[in-house]
Amino acid sequence: MVSLPLSWLVFKGLQLNKHLKYFLVFCVIPVLVILWWWGMFASAQITEQDAPAYRYAYLEVEGPYSKLSGKQAEVLALLKAQKVNYNAPLTLMMSDPRVTQYKQRIARVGYIVTSDSVISAPLQVDSIPARRVLSAQVKAHPLFAYGKTYGALVKYCEQQGMGLQLPTVEIVEHSVLTVQMPLRKE
Numbered sequence: 001m002v003s004l005p006l007s008w009l010v011f012k013g014l015q016l017n018k019h020l021k022y023f024l025v026f027c028v029i030p031v032l033v034i035l036w037w038w039g040m041f042a043s044a045q046i047t048e049q050d051a052p053a054y055r056y057a058y059l060e061v062e063g064p065y066s067k068l069s070g071k072q073a074e075v076l077a078l079l080k081a082q083k084v085n086y087n088a089p090l091t092l093m094m095s096d097p098r099v100t101q102y103k104q105r106i107a108r109v110g111y112i113v114t115s116d117s118v119i120s121a122p123l124q125v126d127s128i129p130a131r132r133v134l135s136a137q138v139k140a141h142p143l144f145a146y147g148k149t150y151g152a153l154v155k156y157c158e159q160q161g162m163g164l165q166l167p168t169v170e171i172v173e174h175s176v177l178t179v180q181m182p183l184r185k186e
Contacts, residue, residue: 039140
């Protein structure tokens with residue numbers, strides 16, 4: 001009578017291991033591969049560098065940063081309608097979301113344009129001069145990229161005894177997010 005429950009447990013254990021293999025092969029491993037592909041396991045690289053000057057066409061956004069992607073699409077449609085050549089998308093983050101209420105956050109959302117581009121309203125044009133920046137860069141899906149770059153920047157700033165400097169410039173090219181934070185001269 002003792003051998004029956006023991007053999008039953010051994011049989012159930014073997015059956016569970018068989019199902020566990022299939023679960024790992026057909027569920028866990030594909031999910032891990034997709035997350036790896038999206039860059040969940042990537043780390044942001046921090047470097048100090050000289051950033052070039054940028055000229056950009058933009059719309060200003062006030063309020064939650066969740067509206068930024070919609071405004072980016074609006075800027076793109078306006079640039080196409082005006083037949084303006086554009087390069088990479090650019091976002092200037094003017095407010096720190098850790099200390100600014102979401103309704104008071106300000107950002108500029110746009111695209112890098114050439115110096116001879118003629119831009120019409122409602123788009124605005126501005127330039128960012130060449131400057132020394134702290135750059136955080138990661139290749140990842142936007143779902144992960146923004147948290148990784150800003151997390152790395154904030155951590156680096158804390159280690160160096162400095163705060164996050166605004167405005168930061170975000171540029172996305174070839175699935176690589178680069179966040180440039182201006183360095184203040186001491």
